[in-house]
Amino acid sequence: ALAIPVSLIGTFFIMYLMDFSINILTLLGIVLAIGLVVDDAIVVLENIYTKIEQGMSPMQAGIEGSKEIFFAVVATTVALVAVFLPVVFLDGLTGRLFREFGIVIAGSVAISAFVALTLTPMLSTRMIKHRKHGRFYEITEKFFIRLSESYRDSLTTFLRRRWLAPVIMVASFGLIYVLGTTLQSELAPMEDRSRLRVVVTAAEGSTFDYTHTYMDLLANQVRDSLKENIGVIQNVGGGGGGSATNSGNLTVVLSDPGTRERSQQEIAEGLTKQVSKLSGARVIVTQEPTIGDRRGGLPVQFVLQTSTFEKLAETLPRFMEAAGADQTFSTVDVNLKFNKPELRVEIDRDKARSMGVSVIDVAQTLQMSFSEQRLGYFVHSGKQYQVLGGFERVDRNDPRDILSTYIRARDGSLVQLDNVVDITDETGPPQLYRTNRFVSATVSAGLSPGKTIGDGIIAMQRVADSTLDESFTTSLAGSARDYAESSSSIAFAFLFALVLIYLVLAAQFESFRDPFTILLTVPLALLGALLSLWYFDQTLNIFSQIGIIMLVGLVTKNGILIVEFANQRREHGLNVRDAIIDASTSRFRPIL
Structure with a gap:
């Protein structure tokens, strides 16, 4: 004490x-x-x-x-x-x-x-x-004596059947492999924080008023449909992955877990089904992760990288279709969206050359007329003003006004632009993304009930294998990247701890055999840990993995006590078998 x-x-x-x-x-x-x-x-x-x-x-x-x-x-x-x-x-x-x-x-x-x-x-x-011992000691001591004698008898019987040891070890390794591949894995178990986030993305080009009205309707619907909510915080103009005017989010604050019948996970699943029926905008329900960026988006983020934008634009729809059909995911989204209205201007080079107009003349004329390029500054009444070049707003409200623009040819004459160009309406991405100098797109996915981030990464890799060719490379982002890094780090720490313990014990015992004997108990302890996770329906996560590493130290601690006492008994003249039995029996109670 x-x-x-x-x-x-x-x-x-x-x-x-x-x-x-x-x-x-x-x-x-x-x-x-x-x-x-x-x-x-x-x-x-x-x-x-x-x-x-x-x-x-x-x-x-x-x-x-x-x-x-x-x-x-x-x-x-x-x-x-x-x-x-x-x-x-x-x-x-x-x-x-x-x-x-x-x-x-x-x-x-x-x-x-x-x-x-x-x-x-x-x-x-x-x-x-x-x-003199009291009555309580007399009662409990009989129990411990019988327990120690039973352990001694069991150990003696087992030592007569030493062939069971390798069988048990092989069976343990087999069960460890089966459980390791069966148990679900994730970065950290989802914690009920009594908070949900609803991300809204309207069509590209939507006005602020439209998004604001849509968010008001959605917020009222959430308040009316969720009896567990105690407040809805609304944010319009950002946070949905689009431009400032077409995106927003709701933060739904729930009552304390002890005062409601449904868990946060069940509420999120119900709300996801409800908002999936809405039209007018894309709505995604997310939960704050226990560890990591709480505004990092959906849990599984898979980055596709390739050398050309055309290749990415051609393959991305197939990838999204395959990912959306996978039962592992409840929601699939991508940051590279082809929803921004564009005008494609194609120059008829032969006709332009015959009229004395060059490609650079066309480009410079369009830039000066429509881009409002800053040409300089001037000062008036103590204030500085910008000088912007371009047509007045009334002359460029209609996209077809481009065709009415005139361009000066080499001989000084004016040529109307519709004589040398053709325009077509298209849609393109609001912005392009690059990762490691490659054009990229990040596919984000929400998980179906009962699925973990480890399942999501495996499913994404399966989709990538079936839809991507060798010109693509992939990587992880967000919580998925944190999960992958933590898993590799924990595996390294586990193996390094085993090696370090072996070297330390070899130096302590001045033997390479005794540490090996001690470390043979680690697989049995690892099997017990995995069986406990499986029985109680828990996942392999960063906390359970740290617990397994800690288990290595605790198990070796018990092994050290028995091996050290067995060595002392051998120095006193006992044979190996009797030394093992005596040391194990004497250490049974303190270890227990």
């Missing part, structure tokens, strides 16, 4: 030195550290108490018990620190999130080991005495 506050005070001092604040992640680290801190104290205290029960004086038991357990505590501490150090040096979102968490855990473990090997033995010699 005294080891916990002392160790936590030291942990807070480390946070002070590192200039950390008290936040969710540091508090999570402190909560987990409490279990690790008390673990070291329990191991040392139990060993000292066992010595006292065997007849040693408290002082002698404190010295002998601490000496016997010293190497194991140091080895487990180094192993746990080695697990969390790779997390500290990760890049990207995972590194930013868990740097403080890793340092807090590593610092608390180091301090707890120091406290367990110094303060705990001293207090044990002062406070623990050999006394």
